[in-house]
Amino acid sequence: MGPLFWTNIVSCMSTSTLRSVLFLCVAFVFSISLTACGGQEVERLQTQVDSLQTVNDELSRTVERLRTSVREQQQTQEETTTLEPVVYFPSGSAWLTDRGKRAIDELAQTINREYDGRAFRIKGYTDSMPIGDSLRSIYPSNWYLSAQRAAAVAHYLNTEHGIQTPTLEIGAYGPKVPVASNETREGRQKNRRVEIVVDGQ
Incomplete structure (x- = not known):
């Protein structure tokens, strides 16, 4: 049987059939190679497979821990x-x-009326405008200014309304977390604020 015979056979095969035949040939050669290598080579390959499986298991556990942490933060x-x-x-x-x-x-x-005795946080914010030279001796930074705003609200709640809680936390956020654009006057007005956040039960 000459080369022309094999050429005709190959031309009659579909692409999928030809791929299947090639795959079987490669698998056959690989099987012969493993046999020739002997038991030690097979054992070495099996050890590598086991090692990869161990790494995969550890990665799976890490991913699950991260998912649990995200769920807890979302719940909080x-x-x-x-x-x-x-x-x-x-x-x-x-x-x-x-x-x-x-x-x-x-x-x-x-x-x-609704949150008596509950813990809450008083969070101060500023706009993104830098502190002017005339005010820098009073408020060295926007962060400091936001802290003073939160403290002013806490002081008023305590002195004028007698509100005291087991845990009172004051947070200073400066220009972080704006609720509106700092590019407009109206937006900056909305960002110069203090929010009171009540923790869950």
């Missing part, structure tokens, strides 16, 4: 409530305005 976030209204501040100031005091008075009623 879902168990917090941001109270309304939000307390707003003038630019470059931690002084409470009359409007701000009225907002805190309303918040105090909500806390006493």
Whole structure:
């Protein structure tokens, strides 16, 4: 049987059939190679397979731990409530305005009525505008300004409404986590704020 005979056979095969034949040939050669290598080579390959399986198992456990951690964080976030209204501040100031005091008075009623004795956090924020030279001796940074705003709200709640909780946390976030664009005047006004967040039971 000459080369022309084999050429005709190959031309009659479909692509999938030809691939199957080639795969069987490769598998046959690989099987012969393993046999020629002997038991030691097979044992070495099996050891590598076992090692890879161990690594895969460890990765699976790590992924599951990370998933559990994410679920716990999501659950914690879902168990917090941001109270309304939000307390707003003038630019470059931690002084409470009359409007701000009225907002805190309303918040105090909500806390006493619905969250008495619960732990809560007072979170202060600023816009992204840098502190001016004339105010830098009072508020060295936006972070410091946001801390003073949160402290002002906490002090008012305590002195004017007698609100004390087992755990009172004050957070300073500066210009982080804006709720509106700092490119507009209206947006910056919304970002100069203090929020009160009540932890879940």
